[in-house]
Amino acid sequence: MIPAKQEPAVTQTAQTAPAHIAIVTVSDRASRGEYEDKGGPGAEDWLRATVTSPVQITRRIIPDGRANVAATLRDLADGSADLPRADLILITGGTGPAPRDETPEAMADVIEKELPGFGEEMRRASLREVPTAILxxxxxxxxxxxxxxTIPGKPSAIATCLDAVFAAVPYCLDLIGAARIETDPARIKAFRPKT
Structure with a gap:
């Protein structure tokens, strides 16, 4: 008698679980309640209008500061018993030239690979709208x-930047073993090479 083929057990993996997207607002004033966070809600609104697959969105507001931002990014990327690892983290704020703007340095402290093309394309798109995008x-x-x-803090600038680069995000997530996401092609047509 030939044994029946056993199917592998279905588990919650990066391929079957909803994507976990974290949005981190970096702002001294917003973290103290002195300023309304517009970047976090702007990024979430953009994602909810664009991503069509199931997602879990976590939002945090934290003060500026290299060590603090790096610790938050590390926690979100590595996950914990209370919160699953984030597949995608959007960090809004702290990317300008002011003394407290240390978000890029904080991200550099925790990443293993830089993808500079994202920044190049976001600046190119933003420069069509405002000359200070070069900063x-x-x-x-x-x-x-x-x-x-990392993205700007103003909702219109967030949309400009994400519109410019998000077509590459789903395939990037595939390549690194993160959860699969799908987009509304009427807004952003995700690019995946034909196999």
């Missing part, structure tokens, strides 16, 4: 199976 230090990088992207 922006947006970038992206990978830690384990987490993609991190």
């Amino acid at each position: 922006s230090r947006q970038s992206a990088g990978i830690r384990g199976a987490t993609l991190m992207i």
Whole structure:
């Protein structure tokens, strides 16, 4: 008698679990309640209008500061018993030239690979709208199976930047072993090479 083929057990993996997306607002004033956070809600609104697959979105507001931002990114990328590892982290704020703007340095402290093309394309798109976009230090990088992207704090600028780069995000997540996400092609047509 030929034994029946056993199917592998289905487990919650990066391929079957909803994507976990974290949005981190970096702002001294917003973290103290002195300023309304517009970047976090702006990024979440953009994601909810664009991503069509199931997602869990976590938002945090933290003060500026290299060590503090790095610790938050590390925690979100590595996960914990209370919160699953983030597949994608969008970090809004702290990317300008002011003394307290240390988000790019904090991200550099925790990533394993930098993806400079993200920053180049976000600045190119933003420069079509405002000449001060050249002061922006947006970038992206990978830690384990987490993609991190720094974005501006203003909702319209967030939309400009994400519109410019998000077509590459789903395939990047595939390549690093993160959860699969799908997008509304009427907004952003995700690019995946034909196999």
